[in-house]
Amino acid sequence: MAVITYRQALHDTLREEMLSDENVFLIGEEIGVFEGSYKITAGLLEEFGEKRVRDTPIAEEGFVGAAVGAAMLGLRPVVELMTINFSLLALDQIVNHAAKIYGMFGGQSSAPMVLRTPGGGGQQLGATHSQNIELYYAFVPGLKVVAPSTPADARALLKASLADNDPVLFLENLALYNTKGEVPEDAPPAEIGKAGITRTGSDITIIGYSRMATVATQVAEQLSEEGISAEVIDLRSLRPLDRETLVESVRKTGCAVITEDDWLTYGVGAEIAASISDGAFDYLDAPVRRVAAAEVPLPYAKPLERAALPSAESLKTAVRQTLEAVGHRR
């Protein structure tokens, strides 16, 4: 089993899928000659040619729309949106077209396509380039939104996304590209809509996705040295949402802390908290807490940017405070 980066896992999986299915093609800005802003598509133009690796002008609505049409006619487009911030320019194509085709045409047509796009802050890219707006898409029925946090999940979920007949927003995170992990080459595609339990525990459930899922796992490891047994759930998919797994976990532990890189108000955590209240109300010993980004456009200045984003420390504090409130004896 190879230990590779998240970036490499994405690249390898894309190549593999292009080799096995000639309907798969890539489209986006600077993915060909320049090999992608984050080098996910390195070498693919050379290998597969211009027909299958299509560089486009800076015109998000245009190339996403072209991909929707291609998907409706039987191809399997993989769109690279340079960052999720630019996806806003293609919002109409994604929300009003790709998401609705299956339902509005009574199932006669669908748009099986993958919209790969990195998001997240912490790279000192300023407020307009550092957002976690996946929630906008997770809100829309007809779209699927997945967010792998490990190289293995990146591979398994990308395979599943390409096999899916619905449009899938495939959320990457800039901070994860260089993280490494074991990637089993013969692993089957993931099941979209199934959360992962990355660590089992009995005192409290920590729920996160994408970058914060990896932070949560590290935090749980560290807290175990303090005698706290935390269970960590990596959502993996924001829509469909695996309410069952998280409710089951909270029923076991009686406490929950949710962590997310996006903003607090109306965020993914709000949906999770409502699901917990619905499915595990009688099992709660403390209010559900959320650890999210400060509600500001993300600052450029490094110390301010750090302070605005949720950290391992802020998550640890929230877990400790929740457990102290229910008399957890360490």
Next chain:
Amino acid sequence: MTEIHMPRLSDTMEEGVISTWHKQVGDQINRGDVVAEIETDKAVMEMEAYDDGVLEKILVGEGETVPIGVPIGLMGDGSGAAAAAGPSDSGAQESSAGSEDAEASTDSAAAETAPRTAALSSGESGAEPHGRPKASPLARAVAREKGVDLSTVTGTGPGGRIIRVDIEAAAEAATDGAEQRRSQVPESRPAERSEAEQRDPDLEEIPLSNIRKVTARRLTESKQQAPHFYLTSAVDVTDLVSFRADLNERLQASGGPKVSVNDLVVKACATALRANPSVNVSFRDEKLFQHKRVHLGVAVALDSGLVVPVIPDADRKSVSEIAAEGKEKAERARDGKLKPDEMSGSTFSVSNLGMFGIEEFSAVINPPEAAILAVGATREEVQVHDGEFVVRKMMRMTLSADHRAVDGAVGAVFMQQLTSLLQDPIRIIA
């Protein structure tokens, strides 16, 4: 008289709100005048008059919502005749009743919200609104399971909130005494032991049979929802007992099955119900139903719970038929082979605990029936007849009736007739 109706102003419009009346009662209306502004699901639109006349009555006020087609106003010649005649169909009444309902529910919603808001704010100050202790949902669930009374527990959570550890500590303290008295109990099924058992080894949880679950639910509903009242009569069954002995001799001679006192009671009940249909009723969903047939349920106690096999049309069957059918169904009930439709549809039930020596008891009504008869044991008692002590065989029976469906006097007449039948048993088989 011309009715003004709520117009259909868009394809998707189903109801509209009168936003403004531009005309008042008594105003002259000419065709094409704007009479009112209507708020639809899409926009506020002007409504023009199709006819000339005088607005005599406004049926739907500003701000009110009504479905399309419902009369909202009446136009006439100005004499007031239209207003006096009123709208032709009941749509307006219905809609106004509907809006009253809406108002009522708004009121009750407001009433509910008020204390809740208060609870929230006082909750923050750490007080206990309405004497309800502050406890986490988990603590409440665990308290329910362990039978701990929340009001006896001191909360150690934030603001004095009772949390799981508080309940566990309270339950532990309560069972400490029991622990010390613990004898050598064989540990059966250790893996399956419930949490309650683990706390108290003298306690074993028995899984609920389906019958017991259903019985528990239905009888709880019955006792909670049906206002029970009870009528007890003492019956002189001296003649009934000798009649039964005589009857059984004859039946045996002809190879028929024996009849029990209960079979005679069942038959007598069926006859009395036929004569008193007001007891053969059901109360369901705020409605009273009169049963045209008499189906008697006969309660049978099983190890797994209570079942009530039904003898349909008991009033049209002979006592020996009732005896044979009752016996056969009770046996199949014991084997668990009674079909669900053989246990439902009864209109009245009889429960007899006389064989256990119970002299008198009151039964819980088997819903949706309106009454049940509880029959006690027969025993010899000293009675006074014409100033002399005589020994008679007496049996007490108690009617439990649902007062929503049956009045006291109606139940009493039924009991009187039943008593008279049982005291003159030849009439039971007449």
